[in-house]
Amino acid sequence: MITGDASYIKRINRSIILREIVKEGLISRADLSKVTALTRATISAQVADLIDEGLVIETQLEHYTVGRKPIMLSINSEAGCALGIDLDFDHISFTVSDLTGSPINSKRIETNTTDYGEILNLLVEQIKVFKSEYAYSRYGIVGIVIAIHGLVGKDETIHYVPRLRWNNITLKNDIERQIDINVYIENNANLSAFAERVYVHHETDNLLSATLYSGIGLGMMMNNEFFRGHDGFAGEIGHMIVVPNGIQCNCGNKGCWERYASERAIFKYLSETKQMNSVTYENIQKWLDEGDEEVHQLMEQFIFYLSIGLNNMINMYNPDMLVLDSELLRMYPNSLDKIRGNLNSSISHYRALQISSIGRNSAVLGACALAIKHFLEVPMLNLNYDTEANKKNASVNI
Structure with a gap:
């Protein structure tokens, strides 16, 4: 049996109550008692403290048709x-x-x-x-x-x-x-x-999020905790080798995944072939709209190599949710369907594959949420x- 002193138990109860208030947005004391299985007396005492501390505020529902209007609790934003x-x-x-x-x-x-x-x-x-x-x-x-x-x-x-x-x-x-x-x-x-889990995918405990901008980084949420590895360095998935003796990478190896399936690799290639100092998303969108065959083939190759790495990730971690953060994937028609079509191994299992709806703001929003x-x-x-x-x-x- 796990035991603790009164102050420890009070902290645990406080954490449970705050979690539910944040989750529901608006919730009554009676409903808090139901969802937390804490007594009404405990709820009343804890809520009184949270109101005194200015963390929780009370709101009376104006449009309530049956009986007395309940007093609702919410976080004081x-x-x-x-x-x-x-x-x-x-x-x-x-x-x-x-x-x-x-x-x-x-x-x-x-x-x-x-x-x-x-x-x-x-x-x-x-x-x-x-x-x-x-x-x-x-x-x-x-x-x-x-x-x-x-x-x-x-x-x-x-x-x-x-x-x-x-x-x-x-x-x-x-x-x-x-x-x-x-x-x-x-x-x-x-x-x-963390942002994907906190803001969007509330019902998943195991989530992988791959960011494909300047390189390829992998964020891993396992049972609602960061999976960090021994020293904290887990997730450097961009340096997984997908082409033996391939393109030289700054890490010292050759054929790293991010040299083939990151947006930076695509922009670098197009800058060289189009002889432009700075290629933008707008440039790429224009070339795609105009039916530029070279750009279309490059995007197909991007998705091909991306799929190789994703297949490896899925086999290693068996995620519930896999989120891809890439503006190029958002731009390219049917990109998700093409990726899914490449993930046809009978042992690759995942529940859902999505492109991030948060996009480039995910890291900074995740930072706010973690604070x-x-x-x-x-x-x-x-x-x-x-x-x-x-x-x-x-x-x-x-």
Whole structure:
């Protein structure tokens, strides 16, 4: 039998209650008691504390036709804010969300340096701006989560960022020394997977999310927890070899998956063959619309090699949900059907394969959601993804 003191049991009950309030959006005390199996007395005492702390508010339903209007409970979305940061090679994206995970402010800063000291100063300066801007709320910025496009250890040390050439960086400690806010460091693919689970796929416990932009990263949610591996480096699936003695990769091997099935590989190839310094999605869409045979064949090859790696992933992890984050797949007609047609092994089993509805914002939204999870101390969140709200809060260059 598991036992604990009164304060421990109270924390557990609080976590259960907050999880259900977040999940339902609006819920009465009576329904909370039913879904949590906690006594009404326990619910009343805990809710009273949460209201005193400003985390929960009461709302009376106006349109209720039978009997007395129930008092509904919801998270006080304005009690504090979460700050998610996506630290990429040439830019940094910042998103501030309320406590229900809805974005309320976004900024994008172009970076023309890979120098750690310069980028650290830039981060600290911008965080201080946000901290001051949202100091009016009761809890201010409740936490900061930074998405890293590289290897992050279980101790949150940044071991290696290929495109920035960073090794063994203690970004978390360096920021916390200057700003009194909890900072968490996480791999960007893990945060994308977390966003997919939290905002979209509420009913799955086992989810894989592959991001295909600058390389190929794999975020893995297993039983609602990150699957990290021994040191925390699991998910570097882009360096799985799919073509023996193939194209040289920066990792030192040849024939790595991301050299054939990442968007970066497609853009690099088209820049060379079309003799253009910068190829855009708009260029590719135009060529596809015009029936450019070379581009169509390239996209078919992209899907072919993508399918090889996906087949391996499915066989290794047997996921419930597999999410692909790629703008090119969204653009190319019937891309999912083509991929499914290639996954015809009798031993490859998965329940669903989808293209991400969140897209490039997944890592930064996952960062916001993880900061909220830490602050509320709940085992998992179920939040709503509002497409229109996210469009209104699109990043701006500063």
